[in-house]
Amino acid sequence: MNFQDGQRRSGIAGLFRVVLLSLAALCGAQNACAEDIEPLLAYGARIAGDDARTRVVIDFDKKPVFSIHYVANPVRIIIDLPETAFGLKPEDLEARGLFNDIRYGGMGAGSSRIVLTASKPVGVALAEVKADESGKGFRLVVDAEFVTQDRFSKLLEKQKWTTVATTTKTGRLAEAATSDGSFVIAVDAGHGGIDTGAIGVVTKTEEKKVTLAFAEEMAAALNKEAGVKAFLTRSKDEFLSLSQRVQLARQNGANLFISIHADTLKQKDIRGATVYTISDKASDHLAANLAERENLSDQIAGVALETEPADVADILIDLTRRETQAFSVNLARSVVSSFEGQIKLINNPHRYAGFQVLRAPDVPSVLLELGFLSNKEDEKLLLDPKWRSKVSERLVDAVRHYRNGALANGG
CATH class of the missing domain: 3.40.630.40 (Zn-dependent exopeptidases)
Structure with a gap:
């Protein structure tokens, strides 16, 4: 190996070490920030409706950013959230109306999920976050409606899964x-x-x-x-x-x-x-x-x-x-x-x-x-x-x- 080759390799190695140190510092900073961020607290919930329309309401201590997706076989509405502590009583989200099963919990890597399972095709007519009456918390409101199988298939086809939960509101269902x-x-x-x-x-x-x-x-x-x-x-x-x-x-x-x-x-x-x-x-x-x-x-x-x-x-x-x-x-x-x-x-x-x-x-x-x-x-x-x-x-x-x-x- 001649002097120029050695100098070039030495320079590349030095640059590689700088990149590694920068990445380590960045990861350390992100981890520190992540440790400083408190998870959301879901402290209350209620559900009402029948087999045509059902409303789910969940109370949070801070404003939640969420995304909604659909899954088939069985029909499910997936609500993805940042890391959330669920301080709910079992009866708060007891399945009723359109839904025959409701589950929620952590998904790892700073994320949580609510899964609403239905026996028939459903679609989300409205999903939005509102400040509660006290002004100290926020309320996630999700209105689901019975839809035809054809309509549900279209909802499945056009949805885009994303790892970033940015959805705040969906439009009213309309054929x-x-x-x-x-x-x-x-x-x-x-x-x-x-x-x-x-x-x-x-x-x-x-x-x-x-x-x-x-x-x-x-x-x-x-x-x-x-x-x-x-x-x-x-x-x-x-x-x-x-x-x-x-x-x-x-x-x-x-x-x-x-x-x-x-x-x-x-x-x-x-x-x-x-x-x-x-x-x-x-x-x-x-x-x-x-x-x-x-x-x-x-x-x-x-x-x-x-x-x-x-x-x-x-x-x-x-x-x-x-x-x-x-x-x-x-x-x-x-x-x-x-x-x-x-x-x-x-x-x-x-x-x-x-x-x-x-x-x-x-x-x-x-x-x-x-x-x-x-x-x-x-x-x-x-x-x-x-x-x-x-x-x-x-x-x-x-x-x-x-x-x-x-x-x-x-x-």
Whole structure:
């Protein structure tokens, strides 16, 4: 080795030692800083909601920076946090609503995680940090909603995992279907899955099959109208809770919600179509009894009724906004008017009661009883494709008149 080679290698070795010393000093400084940083303290939490919407609230002593991700099989919402000490009681985050399991703890390397596991597809509608009322702490609020499998798959596809938790707020969930200015109609086939609904007196046909067949035909007829976009809350034989049906309508930006049914009555001679709107007080005993039976759908499938704690009850919006009710009544009247002289109607065809499936606070909603499977004549018509087609045409006419009236009034 000549002198120049030796000098060059000596210089490189010296530079290497300088780099190592610099890195060591930097690491030492970072470790010292890390030791000085106290972990977050999560000192309180609460959860409220049902199987359509659930809110999780966690109290921190300092402002948390967080990120949210989705994982499938099973469906999970992952909330990543900086190192956090969880001073929570077991009952503070006891799984309920959309979630059947909730876990939290350290992940090592100065990070912690909360894992919310759901039995059905979910999406985060809102996630944000707010200062609490005392001004001394901060509150992480996460609102989750039931979504379709297709929507959840899209959430999985577009997310970007990152090791740096910088997300502070997410946007409201909204389907792309509402972005083109269409008049959107949610067509809800009543019952489904384990909840068969009523049974035909002659053919023993299940109500869930009658409602789905009609809903498919009705949606197809509506979609032929210019500027109208109809979709089904369920397109197969599956159970959806009453809350989930309402949630799907709101997520898709529905301008109308029409729930299709074909019930049974003890009085076999009663027949004809009926249109119902929501009200705290029922119009009559028949409406009250029907609403009570329809509201049992969730219990048939084992969906527990939840009572919300007062401090987070704002997740469930007021069910009886006057403006929406007025629009619902207008829609019901339009349906009755379109049916008159064309489709057999029950006496006093517009009735009202406390139907839970009509509770969307911002979507005019009606429940249409096509007829009664307890009546032989009605049952025969309900299974007749030509009759279903005629009813669909009348409903399209009713929606057309309702929409024109709403547009004329600036709605």
